[in-house]
Amino acid sequence: MNYIDAHCHVWTSDTGHYPLAPGWKPADMQPRRFTPEDLFKHTRPAGVNRLVLIQMSYYYPREPSSEKVTQFDNRYMLDMMALHKDTFAGTAVIDPHAKNPDREMTRLAKQRVRAFRIHPRLSKLPPPRWLEPPGYQAMFAAGAKHNLAMSCLIDPDALPELDRMCKRYPDTPVIIDHLCRIGVDGTIRDADVKALCAMAAHQRVMVKIGAFYALGNKQAPYTDLGPMIQAVVKAFTPRRCMWESDCPFQVQNGHTYRASIDLVRTRLAFLTNEDKDWLLRRTAEEFFFRPQN
Numbered sequence: 411m412n413y414i415d416a417h418c419h420v421w422t423s424d425t426g427h428y429p430l431a432p433g434w435k436p437a438d439m440q441p442r443r444f445t446p447e448d449l450f451k452h453t454r455p456a457g458v459n460r461l462v463l464i465q466m467s468y469y470y471p472r473e474p475s476s477e478k479v480t481q482f483d484n485r486y487m488l489d490m491m492a493l494h495k496d497t498f499a500g501t502a503v504i505d506p507h508a509k510n511p512d513r514e515m516t517r518l519a520k521q522r523v524r525a526f527r528i529h530p531r532l533s534k535l536p537p538p539r540w541l542e543p544p545g546y547q548a549m550f551a552a553g554a555k556h557n558l559a560m561s562c563l564i565d566p567d568a569l570p571e572l573d574r575m576c577k578r579y580p581d582t583p584v585i586i587d588h589l590c591r592i593g594v595d596g597t598i599r600d601a602d603v604k605a606l607c608a609m610a611a612h613q614r615v616m617v618k619i620g621a622f623y624a625l626g627n628k629q630a631p632y633t634d635l636g637p638m639i640q641a642v643v644k645a646f647t648p649r650r651c652m653w654e655s656d657c658p659f660q661v662q663n664g665h666t667y668r669a670s671i672d673l674v675r676t677r678l679a680f681l682t683n684e685d686k687d688w689l690l691r692r693t694a695e696e697f698f699f700r701p702q703n
Contacts, residue, residue: 411457413671414694416618417587417654420446420490421466428486433472444658446490452657452667462698463487464527465503488521499698501525501561506532506545512552524698525559525585530568537568541575550579557702559583565591566602569609576612583614583697588621588656592638598626603638607645616697617646619689620654622673623665630669631677640680648688
């Protein structure tokens with residue numbers, strides 16, 4: 411018990427106080443709201459009492475724009491973190507093309523944000539070049555200086571560019587979300603798994619083990635993902651792997667929260683009890699919930 415979910419989203423139907431970003435409309439919000447109270451209905455019965463919130467995409471621009479767009483609004487997530495101080499840590503989304511994204515990182519870090527989601531769509535460049543914008547250089551440098559992670563929502567085709575930046579900034583914490591989305595098209599390719607495992611050579615790279623509903627066969631109990639998870643845990647060690655649900659998306663279309671946590675908790679025979687403790691609690695606790703210097 412006392413588990414930590416390293417990846418959840420919350421949002422509110424109150425678009426008056428928390429307006430949607432350009433390109434989004436209320437009809438896009440599925441479900442219409444997913445507040446902390448809605449989240450706790452799934453997490454608390456499963457023994458999860460701390461969670462890492464990931465800023466929901468409804469609050470930053472839906473499509474890349476050739477014009478400067480500054481509406482990256484983390485307020486709802488921050489307000490919920492302040493309301494539930496002992497429960498949430500945060501991963502914010504900021505504009506990598508802004509003038510000083512590193513200053514925004516340090517400002518948000520004072521509000522217990524520990525990571526910043528990055529992905530090719532935000533960079534407005536294709537995956538082979540997605541980390542070229544100067545803002546990402548500033549963010550990686552700030553991450554190394556302040557122990558703030560780059561949380562990467564990427565597919566395997568974006569790994570070579572991430573590898574380049576990890577070599578340039580070896581002290582920057584990096585988290586790869588959703589097992590690098592390997593198997594999102596239904597096929598788990600050995601080459602993709604090997605490419606992800608090769609990133610373990612960078613000592614500050616971690617991996618989130620989750621979003622099972624979206625990978626491989628996409629059917630509970632998700633044991634078809636076992637060989638991939640085993641390879642990743644072996645490469646990175648359990649101390650650099652953390653379980654995530656990706657709730658509320660894990661609890662839609664017949665999937666359940668319990669099925670996600672139970673894959674790690676009871677169904678993977680290669681995991682020792684100590685391994686499970688790292689995946690389900692200690693890795694996320696060490697990075698997201700320890701006081702920062």
